[in-house]
Amino acid sequence: MGAPVLIASDVCKRFGPVQALRNVDFRLEPGEVHALLGINGAGKSTFIKILSGALQKDSGTIRIGGEDVHFRAPEDAIRAGIATVQQHPELVPDMSGLDNIFLGRETASRSLMGRIDREALEARADALLARFAVPIDLSQEVGQMSAVEREAVAILQAIAVDGIRVLILDEPTSTLTDVEREDLFALMNQLRAQGIAIIYITHQLEEVFAIADSFSVFRGGACVARMSVDEARSSGVSLADLMLGEAVGDIFPKKADPDARGDVFLEVRDLSLTHGFENVSFTAHRGEILGLFGLVGSGCDELAKSIFGVDPPDQGEILIHGRPVSLRKPREALDAGIFLVPGDRRTEGLALSRHSLFNVPMANLRRAAGGRWGLKSRQLRSDIQRLTDQVALHPPHLNTPASGFSGGNQQKIVLAKGLYSEADIYIFVEPTVGVDIGARAKIYGLMRDLSERAAVIVVSSDCDEVHGVADRTIALHKGRHVEPESGVFSRDDLLMAGIMGKGSL
């Protein structure tokens, strides 16, 4: 490798009294995939925003190809050769992939009145695809594409600009299935082969070893470690320890004692939903955490929503405490004692512009009013205070809007909302997407506590999560459930069951 393509030294940034970045030193070699690790609040997002021109540094230097640069706007960063793909890339759903890639760059002059030359655009797209062979149909509307295809379109859009040397990918895999993740890695390898350096933010530590050449760890606003993946592998250093700054044990709580398993709270018999899942049956008991593993598109998400009455099943039976019930909407499910911690907490779980006092009681307004019509304000407030203490909301502000919290703490507010609803069947969908390691351990611990009085079901596409937290697991593959042959899934069996649909190897 030649001279570093990007060197940052002594970069500082503060927001009011908060020192977000302190003297960050950072180096990126040409053509390397460099993972950026750190829990929420460690400063990596701030750093990325400075690199992409969305924020300005207070002090320090950034050099690209040996030249000092200072970005006032994202355009400056792009001109200097740094392209960024956001965590949730913004695309125009009604336009084709091709049109999205060149949106805003249809003409050389980039004027509003530029004439669009279709053939020239197609030629440019061909040239781009000649460098990066992505087998997707770019004439398709983006709204009809799968998640990984959209991600690929967003990446192509970012690198379609001439002179891009650095590509920043902000948690691109968080919405992808394992199979799709491999596709993304293949594209990243092509970029690497072309000499483009990639800064890659992820919460998934195993991905670091799968794709990255090297990594940096951020903690408390500083870059505390930089090493190559080979070094890390040979020295056996724990990435989680580096991120948290202290040795952490297992983030998963102890498994339940099989004898402590209580009554069946929820039973599902031959449940089916068109375009969702087929003949799924399982039981969930008090005293245990049931894990439901399935990749995106396996029908897991649909199953959870179906049980919760969002999209009621076409066929099959749901029994609660042994009694068959018909749940046609969330209200009926809540009344029956089910609470869903939705997978997309920002749109399905929270009123982001409102505080905890508003969000927590939302699913049980009857309790907030003490069974009557008028609210019992004092009681409500003390209940919510207790619950936010219980979930360890940080910072413990009841009046801060939900949007002001990190992903992990937003999830804790949803949890408090679930606790307030006093359900006895809890379904968690993708409970730790976008949640840092510290908050993850807390959330898993809360699930374990909850399982002592309620049936807890964890639905996730993260195999390690399901295996780590659940006492008993089943997998869903293409809408059909797969059970272990020997009674218990090992981690690898579970993964194979989710990917291949096999009961065992």
Add this chain to the structure above:
Amino acid sequence: MTMTSTVKFAQSRPRGRKIARLTTDLWLVVAVIVVTLGIASQRPQLLDAVNIATVLKSFSIMVVMVLGLTWVIASGKIDVSFMQVAALSNMICAYALAQGWSWGGAIVVALLAGALVGLINGWLVASMRLPALIVTISTAGICASIAAALGKGTVIRIADPGPLEPLLQPALGGAVPMIVVPVLLIAAVAWFVQERLSFGRYIYALGQNEAAVRAVGVPVVKLTVVLFVLSGVSSALAGILLASSLSSGQPMIGGPFLINGLTVVLLGGMMVRVGKPNILGTLTATLFIGVLFSGATLLGLPDFQRQIIQGGLLLTGLIVATIAASHHGARTAGQ
């Protein structure tokens, strides 16, 4: 790489699609013909040269008034000030002429007023991020007040018919006023801008996902301001034409055009680019409404019944569009 494995194409798309396209493109044109023939069979006067000329004159003025509005709505915003901008420019014209100005000067000032209102609307919506409805409802109120104040609450007569007057008179065989030609020319240019230039593409992208357009560095604020200014200028132009056509400045003329304008734009948005207002659709819908209303008058329906019909038409259009959109959505989701 196995990305293609996740791509599923809708089966047997091509032929069905072509027919579907043709119907979505042309159904309103068919509706115009059917309505024309239907009414003409009852009231042949509909096709008299004089009546055709009247219909085409109001068609031209209406098209000019809502050209800019079409794009504002296509970009996902709303402008409910356009009809009062027309009323304002109408009164400015009349007032300036009454003060002894020439037609040229009056037209320039009226157009500038329209541009100014558009600029204010655009700035408040795009730069200050205020809701478009609240902004334009307010500027509409202000324009209406100024328009009324110019004439102290009453009509101002215009003595000199002015240079635009001949354009509005029947020519070309006594059935087609000359104004139709420049109006269609403007519409053709607008169609070209909408379909072939990046400007048009950004309008529709803006309506779909503003953040995406912003993210790639398109000057969204500038674009939005331009759209509102265009809307202001085009409705001001319509106000000038009205001044010439009516030989007077009428402060209360704006009101009824609100529902007229929205109806043609939204009805027009149901052809060619389904669910998206567009120039060609607006032209066709304006003609449709023009013929329908002319027919209603010939059939002796009072004014208020036309208003009820128009409201019903707008509602029907909305329902059709919403059903079409949900079908499209279902097809997308069901794939």
Add this chain to the structure above:
Amino acid sequence: MRTWKDRMRHSTRGLGFVALVLIVAAIFGALEPRFLSYVSLNGIARHMAANGLAALGLTFVVIVRKFDLSIAGVAAFCAMSMGALIAAGWPLWSVILAGLALGAVIGGISGIAISRFGLPDIVTTIAVGSIGTGLAFIYTGGRSIFQNFFTSGITDLNDAKLMGLGVSMWLLVAIYALAWFVLSRTRTGLAFYATGENPMAAHFSGIATRRFVALAYVLCAMCTVLAVLLILAESGTAETNKGANLMMPAYAGVFLGAAIMGGTSVIASFGGILLITMLLDGFALMGLPYYYSDGVVSLILLIGVLAFSDGARGTLEALRFLFWPQKPTKPTAKGSDA
């Protein structure tokens, strides 16, 4: 529901509002001494009653994050319908009930079309309003109705007084108090707000969001009917353009109040409409021609929402920073990594 900090901030805004009202009153009083006379204040109270009811209805719709532009049309049609019933000799109470029922039906149509069938709110209500305006002509073809008005007792709503205050003002206060209680002290109110904040999350929380959206339109139309009833009582006739002047003050009141108080609420709308009515009456008293009133209201609305917008706050913040650069900007609780 709130901490003392929240209350403080709220009451600061509230005090600011009261101060603003007093300042406006003082200015008008100084310019035109008649403004503070009993007759004038009574007039303000009467006008405020009608405007305030329309604004209250709109408040519900704005809380669920929708718009209603059918207010004028609903008012016109219901005014003529009630007028026709009075002329037909119906007793007043049944006329009012019938009017409210008619309003509820029209509001229900808009509400269900928007919430259940997903039609766009602005254009749908414009269409419904247009139909309403047209339907107002079906009884008389546009002529005004005045038969039986004086014998029906409707004018008492305007003239009668209770403890020195007009009956209409009492009606306003009673309905506002009820609405305030429902919206800020009951679970129904919480559900209304939740529906507006994030309908999807509210649905996942078991709240019947569609029902609340539809209900907001029904309440809006019913409040509009009450507002136009007071206008009929004041003028003693029913005309097709009655209620045409209800919409702008209602929008101005709701949005001005929300801008000043930092959110849409019953109290904010009350304050907003008080301010707007004072300004309208004040200007009218000073001899401002009628055709300026819409312009004045519009201008105030525009200035109000602009002055309290985020954009303006940013500009102010920047100015402050220019003069006191050392003062730290307000920290956000947001983790920089969120």
